[in-house]
Amino acid sequence: MAKVTLLGTGIMGAPMARNLAKAGFDVTVWNRSPDRAEPLADCCTIAGSAAEAVSGADAVFTMVENSAAVLDILFGAHAAHAANPDALWIDTSSIQPSVARDCGAKIGRFLDSPVSGGQKGAVEATLAIMTGGEAADFAAAKPYLEALGNPTHVGPNGAGQVAKLANQQIVAITIGAVAEGLMLAQEGGCDPAAVRTALMGGFATSKILDLHGERMLNRNWKPGGPLRMQLKDLNNALEVAEAAGLDLPLTRQSQAAYEKLTNRLNLSENDHSAYMRYLEALNPGKRFGTVEDNE
Amino acid sequence: MAKVTLLGTGIMGAPMARNLAKAGFDVTVWNRSPDRAEPLADCCTIAGSAAEAVSGADAVFTMVENSAAVLDILFGAHAAHAANPDALWIDTSSIQPSVARDCGAKIGRFLDSPVSGGQKGAVEATLAIMTGGEAADFAAAKPYLEALGNPTHVGPNGAGQVAKLANQQIVAITIGAVAEGLMLAQEGGCDPAAVRTALMGGFATSKILDLHGERMLNRNWKPGGPLRMQLKDLNNALEVAEAAGLDLPLTRQSQAAYEKLTNRLNLSENDHSAYMRYLEALNPGKRFGTVEDNE
Numbered sequence: 001m002a003k004v005t006l007l008g009t010g011i012m013g014a015p016m017a018r019n020l021a022k023a024g025f026d027v028t029v030w031n032r033s034p035d036r037a038e039p040l041a042d043c044c045t046i047a048g049s050a051a052e053a054v055s056g057a058d059a060v061f062t063m064v065e066n067s068a069a070v071l072d073i074l075f076g077a078h079a080a081h082a083a084n085p086d087a088l089w090i091d092t093s094s095i096q097p098s099v100a101r102d103c104g105a106k107i108g109r110f111l112d113s114p115v116s117g118g119q120k121g122a123v124e125a126t127l128a129i130m131t132g133g134e135a136a137d138f139a140a141a142k143p144y145l146e147a148l149g150n151p152t153h154v155g156p157n158g159a160g161q162v163a164k165l166a167n168q169q170i171v172a173i174t175i176g177a178v179a180e181g182l183m184l185a186q187e188g189g190c191d192p193a194a195v196r197t198a199l200m201g202g203f204a205t206s207k208i209l210d211l212h213g214e215r216m217l218n219r220n221w222k223p224g225g226p227l228r229m230q231l232k233d234l235n236n237a238l239e240v241a242e243a244a245g246l247d248l249p250l251t252r253q254s255q256a257a258y259e260k261l262t263n264r265l266n267l268s269e270n271d272h273s274a275y276m277r278y279l280e281a282l283n284p285g286k287r288f289g290t291v292e293d294n295e
Numbered sequence: 296m297a298k299v300t301l302l303g304t305g306i307m308g309a310p311m312a313r314n315l316a317k318a319g320f321d322v323t324v325w326n327r328s329p330d331r332a333e334p335l336a337d338c339c340t341i342a343g344s345a346a347e348a349v350s351g352a353d354a355v356f357t358m359v360e361n362s363a364a365v366l367d368i369l370f371g372a373h374a375a376h377a378a379n380p381d382a383l384w385i386d387t388s389s390i391q392p393s394v395a396r397d398c399g400a401k402i403g404r405f406l407d408s409p410v411s412g413g414q415k416g417a418v419e420a421t422l423a424i425m426t427g428g429e430a431a432d433f434a435a436a437k438p439y440l441e442a443l444g445n446p447t448h449v450g451p452n453g454a455g456q457v458a459k460l461a462n463q464q465i466v467a468i469t470i471g472a473v474a475e476g477l478m479l480a481q482e483g484g485c486d487p488a489a490v491r492t493a494l495m496g497g498f499a500t501s502k503i504l505d506l507h508g509e510r511m512l513n514r515n516w517k518p519g520g521p522l523r524m525q526l527k528d529l530n531n532a533l534e535v536a537e538a539a540g541l542d543l544p545l546t547r548q549s550q551a552a553y554e555k556l557t558n559r560l561n562l563s564e565n566d567h568s569a570y571m572r573y574l575e576a577l578n579p580g581k582r583f584g585t586v587e588d589n590e
Contacts, residue, residue: 097483116497128497130490152493155485162483163490166476170499173472173545180468180543181461184532187539188392188457190450195425195458198447202411202423204465206501237479244482247577248475250468253548282542 001026004144005057007050007073007080008093009037012115013063015122016092016148017044020061023147028053051083059088059144067095074103081107090141092129092148096236097161100132104157109137112157114164117149118225125149130167132160162240168233171225172254172272174208179276182216183288192289193217212273216288221295224271231258231268270295296321299439300352302345302368302375303388304332307410308358310417311387311443312339315356318442323348346378354383354439362390369398376402385436387424387443391531392456395427399452404432407452409459412444413520420444425462427455457535463528466520467549467567469503474571477511478583487584488512507568511583516590519566526553526563565590 002025006017009031021027021043028045030053031037037046047053050073054060060080062070070093074081081089088109091100100112111133121127127149131138138153145151154163181204185195196213199205215224234255241248257278262268265281276288297320301312304326316322316338323340325348326332332341342348345368349355355375357365365388369376376384383404386395395407406428416422422444426433433448440446449458476499480490491508494500510519529550536543552573557563560576571583 116494116499118498121497126496128493128495130493132485150493150496152489154480154489154493159483159485163480163485163493165483166480166485166490167494167497167499169479170472170476170494170504173475174469174499174501176545177465177468177472180546181465183541184464184536184539184543184546185449185458185461187541188454188460188535190427190454190458190461194447194449195461198423198425198445198449198458199411199462199465200423201421201445202416202462203413203502203506204411204462204469206469206503207498208501209465211498240483241479244479245578246478246482246581248479248574249548249552249577250471250545251475251479253544257544279543282544283540286541 002058003028003056004059004061005029005053006061006063007053008062008064009040010063011119012122014040015119016061016063019125019147020144025144025147028057050078050080054080054084054087057084057087059090059141060084061144062089062091062093064093066093067099069093070095070103071099075106088137088140090144094164094233095161097158097165097240100161101158104133109134110157111137111141112160113141113145113151114160115149116164116167121149128167130154130160130163132157132163165233165237165240168230169237169251171208172230172234172258173250174206175212175272175275176254176257178206178209178213179216179273179279182213183276183279183286186288187286215271215273216276219289219291219293221267221270221274221293223269224273226269227258227262227272227274228268230272231255231262234258297353298323298351299354299356300324300348301356301358302348303357303359304335305358306414307417309335310414311356311358314420314442315439320439320442323352345373345375349375349379349382352379352382354385354436355379356439357384357386357388359388361388362394364388365390365398366394370401383432383435385439389459389528390456392453392460392535395456396453399428404429405452406432406436407455408436408440408446409455410444411459411462416444423462425449425455425458427452427458460528460532460535463525464532464546466503467525467529467553468545469501470507470567470570471549471552473501473504473508474511474574477508478571478574478581481583482581510566510568511571514584514586514588516562516565516569516588518564519568521564522553522557522567522569523563525567526550526557529553
C-alpha cells in the first residue's frame with residue numbers, strides 16, 4: 001500500500017486527504033496549525049512536523065496559500081524536502097509559474113499540479129487538475145491524482161500553473177460577461193432572473209452563469225472566491241503575458257475592474273461575482289436586483 | 296388539432312416546422328424562395344403565399360433574417376398580418392427590441408420570442424427560447440414553443456429581444472475570454488489542447504470553451520455564427536445600453552475587436568471564434584495552434 005503524505009490540511013487539503021485515504025492509500029498529514037489536522041484522525045496519521053510527516057512517503061502533496069508558503073515548507077523553516085528528497089513531490093497550491101519551475105529544477109521528481117473546482121470539487125473528488133512536469137512523473141502520480149478528480153498533463157514544470165492562470169483568467173472575464181449581460185437585460189426591461197434561466201441551455205451556458213449569475217441575483221457576495229485572490233491571479237496572468245510579449249485586451253480590462261473593486265472600493269473580501277458592483281460604481285444610479293447585500 | 300403556420304423555412308425554420316408537425320400540430324409553411332420549403336412536403340402543407348399560409352391559423356411563427364424581413368412579411372409586400380389579425384403571432388427571428396415593441400403595439404396578440412442554440416438546437420428541439428409579451432399570450436404559446444425547446448417568459452414585448460442580445464453579448468465576451476486564456480496557455484509553455492481538456496469540469500467550463508475552444512484549436516473558421524452577425528448583435532446591445540445610460544466596458548472592448556475583424560481584417564464570414572485572429576493581428580509574430588486555416 002503506497003504511503004502518501006499531505007502537507008496543509010486547510011479548506012481544500014483536508015477533503016483531499018480524506019479522499020486519498022478513501023482510495024486506499026496510507027495517508028499521513030501535517031498542518032502548521034495542528035488543530036486543523038485533528039479532524040482527520042479517523043482516516044489519517046497525524047504527524048508532529050513536516051519533516052516527520054514526509055519521512056518514508058512514496059508521494060508528498062503540498063496544498064498551501066501561496067509561493068512563500070510552499071518554499072517555506074520545502075526548503076525553509078520546515079525543511080521537508082531534505083527529509084525525503086526521493087519522494088514524488090506534487091504541489092497542488094496555486095503559485096507563480098516561475099516558482100514552480102525553480103522547484104522543478106531543485107527537486108528530482110516534482111509536479112506542479114494546481115486544481116480548480118473549489119471546496120465542493122475537493123469534497124466530491126471532481127477537481128479539474130492541471131499538471132506540469134515529466135511525463136513519467138505524471139504517470140506515477142496519476143493513481144493519487146485520480147483519487148482527487150480529473151488530472152491532465154499540460155506540459156513541463158510551470159505549465160500546470162500557467163494553465164491554472166488561464167483558468168482564472170477565463171473565470172474572471174466570464175464573470176464580467178455575465179454581469180454585463182444581466183445588467184443589460186434588467187435595464188432593457190427584462191426580469192434578469194428569468195433571463196438567466198432562459199439562457200441556461202443556449203450557447204451562453206457556463207458554470208459561471210449558473211453559479212455566479214445566481215449569486216448576483218441574490219447579491220450574495222460572501223466568498224467563495226474573494227476578489228483579492230482573483231486580482232492576484234489576474235496580475236500573475238498579466239505577468240506571464242508580458243514575459244511572452246502578449247497583449248490581451250479583455251484580460252487587461254478585467255484586471256482594471258478587479259483592481260478597482262479590491263483597492264478603491266475596498267471589497268477585497270467580497271466574492272468575485274461582485275464585478276456587478278464595479279458596474280454599479282461605473283454607472284451611478286444603477287442598481288442590480290431587488291434584494292439587500294449579503295456580505 | 297391546432298393549426299400552426301411557419302413563415303421562413305431556412306436553416307432554423309425548416310427543422311422547427313418539422314418539430315411542430317412531429318408534436319402533432321397541423322402545420323402549413325411558406326418561404327419566399329419556394330424551393331427551400333419543398334423538402335417539408337412530407338410533414339407540412341406548403342402554401343403559395345404568406346397570406347394564404349396564415350389564413351385560418353391559430354398561431355403563426357415567423358423565422359427570418361432581420362427586422363426588415365419581419366416587417367415586410369407582416370405589414371409590407373406580403374401583408375400576412377391583415378390576412379389573419381386574430382392569430383397568435385410569434386416572431387422567433389432576432390430583431391431590434393424597438394421593432395419588436397412596435398409589432399406588439401400593432402398586433403393584438405404578439406410575442407417576440409428569439410432563440411439560441413443554432414441549427415443543432417433547432418433540429419434536436421433543445422432551443423433556449425426567450426419570450427417577451429403578455430403572460431396570457433405566453434401561456435397560449437407554450438405548447439407550441441415546447442415543441443421547439445425550453446421557453447421562458449422574460450418580460451413585456453421587446454424583452455425577448457433584449458434577452459437575446461444579452462445572450463449574444465455573453466457569447467461574444469466568453470469567446471474572447473477563451474481565446475485569451477488559450478493563447479496565454481500556449482505562450483506560457485502549455486499544450487493548449489490539453490489545457491482545454493483540463494479546464495472542462497472546473498469553474499471555467501462553458502459551452503463556448505467546449506465548442507469554440509475546439510474550433511480555435513482546429514483553426515476551423517467556417518461558420519457557425521459569422522462575425523458580421525456577432526458584430527450586428529453587439530451593436531444592437533450597445534444601442535440598448537446607450538438608451539439605458541449604461542457603460543459596459545467588456546462589451547465595448549469586444550465590439551471594437553469584432554468590428555476590427557469584420558471591417559478591417561475582412562473576416563466577416565469567419566465564425567465568431569475567429570476572435571483568436573484579432574489577438575494574432577494585435578500581437579504580430581504570435582500564431583495560435585499548429586494547423587492550417589480552414590475557412
